Amino acid sequence: MGGSxxxxxxxxxxxxxxxxxxxxxxxxxxxxxxxxxxxVLTIYQFPSFQILGIGQMITTLVVxxxxxxxxxxxxxxxxxxxxxxxxxxxLLYLVNLVSGLGGTKQLSLPMFTVLRRFSILFTMILEGxxxxxxxxxxxxxxxxxxxxxxxxxxxxxxxxxxxGYSMLxxxxxxxxxxxxxxxxxxxxxxxxxxxxxxxxxxxxLPMLILIAFVTGDVQKAVNYSRWSDVAxxxxxxxxxxxxxxxxxxxxxxxxxxxxLTTTIVGCLKNVIITYVGMIFGGDYVYSRLNFTGVTxxxxxxxxxxxxxxxxSQSQGSSQITVRPVxxxxxxxxx
Numbered sequence: 001m002g003g004s005x006x007x008x009x010x011x012x013x014x015x016x017x018x019x020x021x022x023x024x025x026x027x028x029x030x031x032x033x034x035x036x037x038x039x040v041l042t043i044y045q046f047p048s049f050q051i052l053g054i055g056q057m058i059t060t061l062v063v064x065x066x067x068x069x070x071x072x073x074x075x076x077x078x079x080x081x082x083x084x085x086x087x088x089x090x091l092l093y094l095v096n097l098v099s100g101l102g103g104t105k106q107l108s109l110p111m112f113t114v115l116r117r118f119s120i121l122f123t124m125i126l127e128g129x130x131x132x133x134x135x136x137x138x139x140x141x142x143x144x145x146x147x148x149x150x151x152x153x154x155x156x157x158x159x160x161x162x163x164g165y166s167m168l169x170x171x172x173x174x175x176x177x178x179x180x181x182x183x184x185x186x187x188x189x190x191x192x193x194x195x196x197x198x199x200x201x202x203x204x205l206p207m208l209i210l211i212a213f214v215t216g217d218v219q220k221a222v223n224y225s226r227w228s229d230v231a232x233x234x235x236x237x238x239x240x241x242x243x244x245x246x247x248x249x250x251x252x253x254x255x256x257x258x259x260l261t262t263t264i265v266g267c268l269k270n271v272i273i274t275y276v277g278m279i280f281g282g283d284y285v286y287s288r289l290n291f292t293g294v295t296x297x298x299x300x301x302x303x304x305x306x307x308x309x310x311x312s313q314s315q316g317s318s319q320i321t322v323r324p325v326x327x328x329x330x331x332x333x334x
Contacts (some may be wrong), residue, residue, distance in 0.1 A: 001235040002212065017258060018256050019256050019257050019261075020254050022249075022253045022256040022258075023253055023257060023261060023262075023265045025249050025252065025253070026246075026249040026250060026252070026253035026262060026265050026266075027265045027266070027268060027269045029242060029245050029246050029249045030212075030246060030249070030265075030266055030269050031269045031273060032107060032242060032268075033239065033242045033243060033245075034104070034109070034273055034280050035109075035248050035273070035276075036139065036235055036238055036239050036242065037049075037104050037165030037239055038104055038109055038237055038277075039050065039235055040052065040232070040235050040239055041101065042104075044226060044229070044232045044235070045130065046221075046226075046232075047217070047223060047224060048113070048218075048221045048235070049098070049101030049102050049104070049105050049218050049222040050098060050101075050208060050211060050214065050215070050217045050326065051217055051218065051220075051221040052101055052210060052214040052236070052239055052240070052243075053097045053098060053101055053208055053243075054208055054209060054212060055236070055239070055240035055243070056097070056239070056243025056244060056247075057201045057205045057208060057243075058199060058205070058238050058246045059240045059241055059243060060198070060201040060243070060244040060247055061198065061201050061202060061205070063244050064194060064197060064198045064201075065198070066197070067194075067269060068194075073194050074194070075191070075194040075195035075198060076191060076192070076195050078199070078202075082191075082195075082199055083199075083203060085185070085190045085191055085197055086185060086191065086199055086200060086203070088177075088179065088181060089181055089182060089185065089196065089200050090183065090199075090203040090204045091198050091204075092174050092177045092178040093174075093178055093200055093204055094204045094207055094208060095170060095171075095174045095321055096171060096174035096175055097204075097208075098167075098211070099168065099170040099171035099174060100167075100168075100171045100175075101162055102163075102164070102167040102171075103115075103167040103168035103171050105164075106161045106163055106164025106167065107159075107161060107164040107165070107168060108159055108277060108278075108284035108285070109196065109274070109276070109277020109278075110127035110153075110273075110274045110275070110277045110278050110284050110294055111153065111154070111157055111159070111284070111294075112168065112269075112273075112277070112279065113270035113271075113273045113274045114150045114153050114154075114274060114293070114294050114297045114298075115150055115154070115165070115168045115169070115172070116146060116168070116171075116172060116175075116266070116267070116270055117146040117147055117149075117150045117267065117270075117297050117300075117301065118144075118150065118169065118172040119171075119172040119173075119175040119176050119263060119266075120143055120146065120263050120264070120267060120304070121143050121144075121146075121147055122172055122173050122175075123175075123176040123179055123180065123259060123263045124139070124140070124143060124176075124178035125176070126176050126177060126180040127180055127259060130180050130181070130184060131180060131183065131184065131259075136307075136311060138307050138311075139304065139307055139311070142288065142300055142303050142304040142307060143300075143304065145296065145297075145299075145300035145303075146296075146297045146300035146301055146304060147297075148295030148297075148300075149293050149294065149295070149296030149298070149299075150293065150297045151293070152289065152290075152292065152296060153289075153290045153291075153292075153293030153294045153296075153297065154293070155289065155290075155293070156287045156288075156289035156290040156293070157285075157290055159284070159285045161248040164288060175263070176259075176263070177264055179250075179254060179259035179263060180259045182196070182250075182251065182254050182259065183254050183258060183259040184256075186251075186255045193248075193251045193252065193255050196251060197247055197248060197251055200247075201247070205326055214246070222302060223271060243298055253265065261308075263310055264304070264305055267301045267304070267305065268301065268302075268305055270301070271298050271301055271302065274294060274298055275298075288310055
């Protein structure tokens with residue numbers, strides 16, 4: 001995305017148009033990769049979400065390294081202190097990636113997206129603790145409504161899966177932590193967004209490969225019988241490539257806006273996925289109570305988005321100040 005006065009590390013002064021486009025970009029990419037991942041892991045029954053994550057990380061490293069070699073982008077070279085400059089982002093993103101893909105595989109899309117509402121609650125808590133940002137009472141009540149709707153839906157989830165729920169709650173915590181710490185690192189300006197993306201993937205990849213070998217996922221992927229299926233292979237490659245784009249879109253949206261804005265956009269995207277997922281994927285089991293809980297959570301998401309927008313407009317107006325007119329006093333000689 002273009003902008004005025006770009007800095008060497010990719011930072012720049014952003015306008016309202018940049019903010020809107022960054023949010024739309026993130027929401028679109030997030031929606032696309034969620035549906036593709038669901039197709040690969042559920043419809044085609046690919047056995048390893050970890051291998052899918054490894055593919056996404058390798059794509060990220062290759063694209064950014066090539067971009068730097070061609071001088072399309074620039075970021076700082078690896079130094080002794082680089083790891084500690086981005087810590088704990090590699091750990092948070094590793095767990096976030098594995099638990100997110102695992103939850104996508106184990107749960108239906110409607111329940112996956114509804115339970116993701118907890119990430120907003122956790123983001124609000126962490127922003128208050130780490131970034132010293134406080135949410136209004138209205139926002140807190142609406143978040144509790146969303147979470148309450150998710151709990152109602154969970155009470156009558158006929159396709160309840162303990163592993164899927166556990167992975168998704170872990171994913172919610174790591175999503176919140178990743179967003180808040182990412183904003184903190186970007187604001188500190190020690191590294192630009194490209195450096196954070198590159199070194200995050202670089203430090204995370206060895207850990208992910210080790211886990212895949214230990215759990216036997218590498219062998220499962222090698223023995224998978226549908227590698228020759230053109231439709232599957234194209235979607236697998238699309239997941240890997242769009243995974244990189246999602247990482248970039250997440251960093252960009254967080255840098256231009258905030259961690260909470262990124263979470264809100266993800267929440268709105270999930271509204272669409274919630275109802276589309278009742279048809280797509282084929283693993284949603286309908287019940288009246290579950291559907292009611294899902295709808296309560298979705299309505300809470302819409303109200304939440306409106307309230308956050310209203311508050312941001314009010315804060316913008318309150319920051320408009322009138323400069324006092326200073327007059328010089330005349331000195332009268334007696």
